[in-house]
Amino acid sequence: MAGAIIENMSTGKLCIVGGILFVFQIVAFLLGGLIAPNPTSVIHSTATKCIDVQKNHHKTKWFMPWGPNQCEKISSFDEALKRQIEANDIVFAVHIPYISKEMNPWFQFMLSIMQLDIAFKSNNFIQENAMVTLDVTMAYRNDLSGKWTELARSTEQRKLKCKLPTPKSQISEGHYYECDLIPLIELGSVAHKYYLVNIRLPVNERKKVNIGIGEIKDLKLTTIFQNGGFTKVWFAMKTFLTPSILIIMIWYWRRITMMTRSPVLLEKVIFALGISMTFINIPVEWFSIGFNWTWMLLFGDIRQGIFYAMLLSFWIIFCGEHMMDQTERNRLSRYWKQVGPIAFGSCCLFIFDMCERGVQLKNPFYSIWATDVGTELAMAFIIVAGICACLYFGFLCFMVFQVFRNISGKRSKLPAMSKTRRLHYEGLIFRFKFFMLVTLACAALSVIFFITSQVNEGHWTWDGTTVQVNSAFFTGIYGMWNLYVFALMFLYAPSHKNYGDDQSNGDLRVNSAEELQLTTTITHADGPTEVFRLAGKEAQE
């Protein structure tokens, strides 16, 4: 039986395949850069300060910042002081989105961040480890004249991490603190048109609730959601990619089953990678337009996690199977040392995600970072996952180093071989290295684009054409890994060419007898690539 397609393909054909993939890659980048808008949008809201005139804190009453049933409001707290309104009678009201706009299921998710404008007063400053207690309620409605329906209600505590930019003195009197963002709401689906958030900061001196949090001037809410345009481009991309990967996957598996031998580990791992890629690709998000599935955010996390774990495992096994030493691997259990950390790290992140986004399905105001225990727990999970990642990359780098050392070792023996064999092996080594290079390039490109998207301001403009760098990053990287998996399955599928065909191949004029001898001497290692067999043979010699 012959090796993988990558070995039996001519350089010209390989270039054509590479070219086509490259074109698709460019298209993926341009799709995000030119067609899609920025991935996310932001709504800035400053809360309207309403007065609860009824003095009835238990009855459900919604405070609207504007519109026909708007609340009685004050423009600043100096006014409250004059009118002798107490802190407990003040309700911060925020309507999402702006007047005359409405939310849409295409926005996919919505998260709100709270910021407090706290002025420094020498007689009323923020005390150490101050906590702010929020009485938050959220409601929705679908037409402007309808009644508000409660979505969630909770009493939340958040740490107040603020610092004064200037030293505490008379000059800084009245200056605002610089406070960390306080995550407030996270919704996994945007099924309704209008949302209303009412926040109270109840004061209780006996229980020390909301005491020593300084003088609050304003409450601001920043709401982030995915842009409808980006969602549409994203869905379109997924809908196109799913069948592409699915078809190549079926083709690949058919190739493997057609062989007389049972599939080897590397082939299985590639197939599993294809499955995990398809799992990400399947556009189940289409349902979120019609159904109020709040778990979509969590589901997306899980899907991504599975793919990452699969990809990392694949890299390790790929390197291991090309080690070209005497050891026989071909079983997953041989890789427990390397795959173990991946599995463990993934589990840690999964538990962490369940603690954060899982609980948010029940209570959208929940945040694991709000409490000390939660923060420690979350940090523990993340640190363990980080250690696992470091361990993994240590192993991976070591294995890559070993492979290259072995290859150079074999290369020194090449001149002693016959010319045809030598050319053949040189080609194989070149292609193996080429594939390593592609993997590295993909990883590097991901990292570079990630950093670029973090640093720059989201879009570049050339002669009136705006390129959305962030969107290009998402579609480009997503497209890239899809193409990577596609290329992997295509090039590493077993070649249908038999030895007779090899003769006709202009590139590889391998003496069939020699080839036969080469392959038949290896009885134990039925590796998918020539390099692998070469390794086995050399070792036996």
Add this chain to the structure above:
Amino acid sequence: MTFKTEEVSEQFSDDRPKGRLVSLTSFPQSAPQQNSEFQLKNEDEYHTLNLIPYLIEEEGDEGEEEIQAEAPDLVYPTRNIEWVLSSQCDSHTLPVTDPETFLSAAKQEVHSRGVASGSAAGSLWELLLLLGMHSALTETQDHESGAVYAYLIYSSSVAAGAQSGIEECKYQFAWDRWNCPERALQLSSHSGLRSANRETAFVHAISSAGVMYTLTRNCSLGDFDNCGCDDSRNGQLGGQGWLWGGCSDNVGFGEAISKQFVDALETGQDARAAMNLHNNEAGRKAVKGTMKRTCKCHGVSGSCTTQTCWLQLPEFREVGTYLKEKYHRALKVDLLQGAGNSAASRGAIAETFSSISKKELVHLEDSPDYCLENKTLGLLGTEGRECLKRGKLLSKWEKRSCRRLCGDCGLTVEERRAEMVSSCNCKFHWCCAVKCEQCRKSVTKYFCVKKEKRERSGGGISRKKDLRLKKKP
């Protein structure tokens, strides 16, 4: 003076400013359906109306009642001034149906009165007066056309913004020789010339910054229905705007409206006008320049694979501090000599100003000596001003204020003691203090007085301190 009036009205018939103001009305209006919101607008504008007489009052009081100068609350104006103003507006039934004629008529109205009372064109003063007129009109006439409504939506915010700019100016210059007097807003018209010094530059910058800031902030309060959501800009495909790409920043909106309102006041085409426009722009750039970029990560498990960043408005004080620095480093442009009104010199002016960074403040003249009273320039001098000394927590600039205001101006420092009753030992909540005690404390304040006057008055302070003060030159 008569000549001046004519010139002004002629300038207003120019196409440029009108075009700018009228373009305001092209904003989408959903006004007619929202009657209740309109009620609220009225309430806001009521304060705007109050603002103007307040300014008039302050002018006269300058430097007379410093004893109570400790953090005065906002002084509300006397009713009769307010009444006079509104009744003046009422007496002229301005045509409201056409915004263009309405605005120009209102402007001319302001001008004829402004000149009569000794103030003139192109000033912030005029802006406030104009907006005050509008609000008076709103109160009396309920049948606005949509166009005027669109203008009125922003007018209260613009007025409030200009006011916040002035307050910031007063704060920033509290311990300088020039302390941002209300007269600065009229930009001294007595000589028939508007001043074009460093201080004028600052006033222009801070007020346009204030207008932009307030508009941006009020956007996020939900006061306007089209904040940053100009559908034409984001709708890259099929104009689906909001759904496709959300809204752009509110700051852009605040900037645009501020530009339309504040820059429209500048009607001339000479070097002064160019300078004022440049400084207005510098003020707006200052708001943008002090904005902070904030990011939030929300990727897989809350990681930073996905993050969203946005610009956040700073405290307005930061804008003021930033502009104060720019004030100290303001650039002088020598353009006044020989610059006629010809097209060639206009080109030269435009070229000169375009070569200067938009972030820098620009002035044409040197500042006058603010130590001395100068009636022709409308300066009050530093005599009678309060200054600070020996505070524990004072900055260097504040500590030197007595020397700067009094000593260097040939005045001496007088110490005055006053008993003050203030609330103390308050229990504070996050809003609204509760349970305070009344405390009496004596405070020592320092004032600049003329040397001879001090020698004559003699008493009032203990001899010890008298001696010590005399030792200091």
